[in-house]
Amino acid sequence: MKLAFSTANTAFNYKYLLSRLFPYLKPHLFRIFIAFSLAIPLGLLDGATAFALKPYIDVVVNGNTMVVRGFELTRDLLANFIPFLIVAFATLQGVLRYLNSYLSDWLSNKISNSVKIDLFKKLIKMDSKFFDENSSGIVLTRFLGDPDTASRTIVDSIKNLITCATEAIGLIAVLLWTSWKLAFVGVIVLTVAFLPMALLRKRIKKVSNESAVLGGGITTNFNETYHGNKIMTGYGLQEKLFHKFEKQIRKSFDLTMSLSKRAGWMSPIMYCIASVGIAIVMFFGNHLIITGEMTTGSFASFITSLLLLYKPVKGLGGTLTGLQGVFVAASRVFELFDLVPEIQDKENAVELKGINNKIEFKNVNFEYVENVPVLKNINFEVKKFETVALVGNSGGGKSTIVNLLPRFYDVKSGSIQIDGVDIREFTLSSLRQNISEVFQDNFLFSGTIRDNILMGKFDATEEEIQNAVKLAHLDEFLEHLENGIDTVIGERGASLSGGQRQRVAIARAILKNAPIIVLDEATSALDNKSEAIVQKALENLMQNRTVFVIAHRLSTIKNADRIMVVNDGELAEVGTHEELMQIPNGQYKALYDMQFRSVDKEILQEV
Secondary structure (H helix, E strand, O other), X not given: OOHHHXXXXXXOOHHHHHHHHHXXXXXXXXXXXXXXXXXXXXXXXXXXXXXXXXXXXXHHHOOOXXXXXXXXXXXXXXXXXXHHHHHHHHHHHHHHHHHHHHHHHHHHHHHHHXXXXXXXXXXXXXXXXXXXXXXXXXXXXXXXXXXXXXXXXXXXXXXXXXXXXXXXXXXXXXXXXXXXXXXXXXXXXXXXXXXXXXXXXXXXXXXXXXXXXXXXXXXXXXXXXXXXXXXXXHOOOHHHHHHHHHHHHHHHHHHHHHHHHHHHOHHHHHHHHHHHHHXXXXXXXXXXXXXXXXXXXXXXXXXXXXXXXXXXXXXXXXXHHHHHHHXXXXXXXXXXXXXXXXOOOOOOOEOOOOOOOEEEXXXXXXXXXXXXXOEXXXXXXXXXXXXXXXXXXXXXXXXXXXXXXXXXXXXXXXXXXXXXXXXXXXXXXXXXXXXXXXXXXXXXXXXXXXXXXXXXXXXXXXXXXXXXXXXXXXXXXXXXXXXXXXXEXXXXXXXXXXXXXXXXXXXXXXXXXXXXXXXXXXXXXXXXXXXXXXXHHHHHHHOOOEEEEEOXXXXXXXXXXXXXXEEOOEEEEEEOHHHHHOOOOOHHHHHHHHHHHHHHHHHHHHX
16 A cells, blocks of 8 residues: 555544544543543633622622522622632632643553554564555654544543533533523524534645645655765755755645635634624623613623633634544554555465475566566476575566565465475465575664674574674674674664675574575675675575575675576576586676676686
């Protein structure tokens, strides 16, 4: 799946989204209940303040008498009591607001982290095709950014929704208690003012999806600038990359302002509608006061409640608008959870215990892009402990052949068999445990040299580690480091030379002790001196193992049991060096004369 093509089709299917979110909410239901419960008094306390104005104005200001259940409220009593009551309410509201905010932050981060953990578990199980189709930036944005938007905001949004709703309910209750006639007018006006929020849904979805794709592109640009800094500097690409980034930022600005433009006019409209409503209420209220149907205190309490009601109603609108963005992000998150790797274990897959006889490619066809063949009817077999060299022009299909063996990709037709059993019958973990790879550019993880070697076998003994170090010819390099094997090498092993990184990778492969070895241009990026050392390490790795090697060095190719020439996706020639050199106008002979002889001559001159 190409993540840039996200549609978030379930963004407005709230029942579905909440059902998918529920497993992440379930462990924290008690805390969620407490957070939502705290939101109710938070909302109601604003109504209490407005409610207190009626007795204060009628009794304290106007000197009227008020009797509640037989108890007379005097001017002196209310004049001293109501101010302290308002302070007490405000203090209580502040404490509740703090507790609610802390609890919401705790819940939001817990839920977001749980979603991220599960998404990372999904990410590490995706196959090579997924990573081929999606840039690092879009992956980071979708797997880290969307969970934050969806999970960390939803609890806070629902809490705000409850607070605003209860605040509105409390204030509406005060309005109805004060004057149901005025309340009817006020509530209708505010409802009309609230309706335009519904118009934003589709625009939010569109902008949110486009912003996610654009954000991924920006992140990718940063990653490429960081990792490709030498190429950028060497080729003078600074201005080109800057203009690319500037264009992305401007497009991001345009998307943001597009949404802002549509959302911005709603606030003035709401103000305008609300002001018309207040004017109507004041006109009608004056009439009620004059006719004696309403006291001055009641009217002041009503107007205060109505003005206060605008805040939660606007808050409800803003929260619901924000929730649209949350649900769009949640929809994109669950799209990720629904991804299914194309490469996975077959039902009733068996464990591969090693190779006893041979590996066989039978009528193998493969294509990365539909109807664009990369391998065409490949047939060959490799016996146990045999070393096979794959040679041919660049892009001919050599690397594809070795990438099919551990099932980084699956064949389109035909089969690859180990001891007569299709490799798709084996579990992926056992198949890959039986294969070690050393590539041209081996990825080293941040940490120490020891950490990277132990990835071959996490429970290796110190003796096994030191043996791997020795066989990989790392010992002569490590003894010059202050911390030796425990030296921190930084991101991607940037502090090591190419040859040193290769030897760490070889030590890792030696420690893994897999019966099948794949060497894909393992020495092609090295100078002759480094190559000679790495070649010795590779020879130790290759002993008593079945080896597939793609190489440019003549000695490696000549020492192989068989050489296979792969050109244009087809197996052109198979034989030993001597046999292939005897073929008149043979492809291997032409390749040897053009490439390998000159490389070999350079190595001999170096020696």
